[in-house]
């Protein structure tokens with residue numbers, strides 16, 4: 001590796017960063033993270049912080065899982081790559097599909113389509129949903145429903161069902177036929193409804209109305225995150241996903257659970273849908289499937305969907321896939337990661353540590369009235385909405401948000417900003433002491449504001 005001077009001089013000079021302004025980053029260079037251990041990261045200045053972001057909602061096992069690292073290294077020597085396009089496969093792909101299927105058997109998932117990440121998985125679900133209806137003799141079912149504030153990645157399909165204007169506006173026109181329902185966001189919603197269960201009912205009524213307006217026979221699928229992550233950790237009422245499931249069933253619409261963040265234990269259960277007692281028809285997954293150690297995602301299907309393809313004759317062929325679908329090294333990472341996830345029973349740590357974090361932030365809110373809303377309490381996903389006026393709920397300006405971020409980082413914790421939200425999704429192996437470090441650093445961050 002080149003020396004520190006080289007790294008500093010060339011930082012963001014040639015690399016365009018995802019979700020960053022390429023011009024701004026040339027003058028305000030991103031933090032160079034050099035190494036990581038356990039739940040902590042260390043930057044180029046030797047400053048170590050607890051990583052309350054978990055990489056990017058993904059490093060569920062923390063950074064020191066040697067079983068996953070060894071599996072990846074071994075596979076590189078056995079078979080670094082071979083295509084899984086129809087006609088050939090590899091041992092790890094077979095093992096990984098078995099492991100993923102077992103993992104989500106309780107959710108009714110029985111088939112696995114590997115991808116290279118979350119956006120790919122969403123795209124796969126959307127495309128296969130359309131093909132499913134075509135195979136069943138309903139080719140007009142092409143439209144998609146989703147939630148405002150939802151995040152489903154950046155491919156054209158995912159961006160089209162995304163519910164945040166920022167990820168859409170520069171890339172329009174997007175896919176036609178995508179319609180967005182209000183978000184189960186109790187703090188701010190068009191009904192000014194503060195009761196989560198009543199809000200869920202109101203959104204269900206809007207959804208029914210939209211389906212009647214569009215014509216149920218034109219809608220392929222509804223996609224939602226069981227807990228909305230990037231949109232600010234929006235936790236729906238416990239009834240919400242079940243209400244949506246019921247509507248989908250009554251109108252022949254497939255339900256896709258986007259579990260890219262919520263899958264693999266983050267909510268305190270192995271899937272977010274299971275957390276709400278719902279079985280989707282399809283699931284998009286990524287992130288925790290390899291704990292971020294290798295880029296892998298998977299789209300999953302239940303028997304209802306799979307049977308239609310498998311019994312369809314020639315038309316059931318899937319003309320979709322990626323060069324790196326079922327990549328042997330990725331598959332080896334999946335097998336090892338899922339084994340470690342089960343061995344460490346990470347979901348059982350996510351529950352109490354998530355509660356500790358959530359309740360700790362509630363205590364901080366007694367002292368800092370810039371804390372407008374705290375969302376979480378279901379595993380290790382916590383969102384803190386920062387406001388400049390609590391009564392008026394005025395979103396905090398970005399300069400102050402950045403000041404909070406900087407002070408928190410200097411106090412020993414990396415958090416993530418999503419507009420005026422502080423988003424936290426630490427490794428699921430985080431300890432009680434480390435959560436206390438996060439709370440102490442947030443205290444300093446808020447004080448700086």
Ligand SMILES: Cc1ncc(COP(=O)(O)O)c(C=O)c1O
Nearest residue numbers: 117118119151152153258260261
């Ligand atoms: C719910 C959800 N879906 C899809 C994606 C896209 O995943 P990726 O960035 O791996 O393409 C993300 C990324 O954060 C996500 O949170």
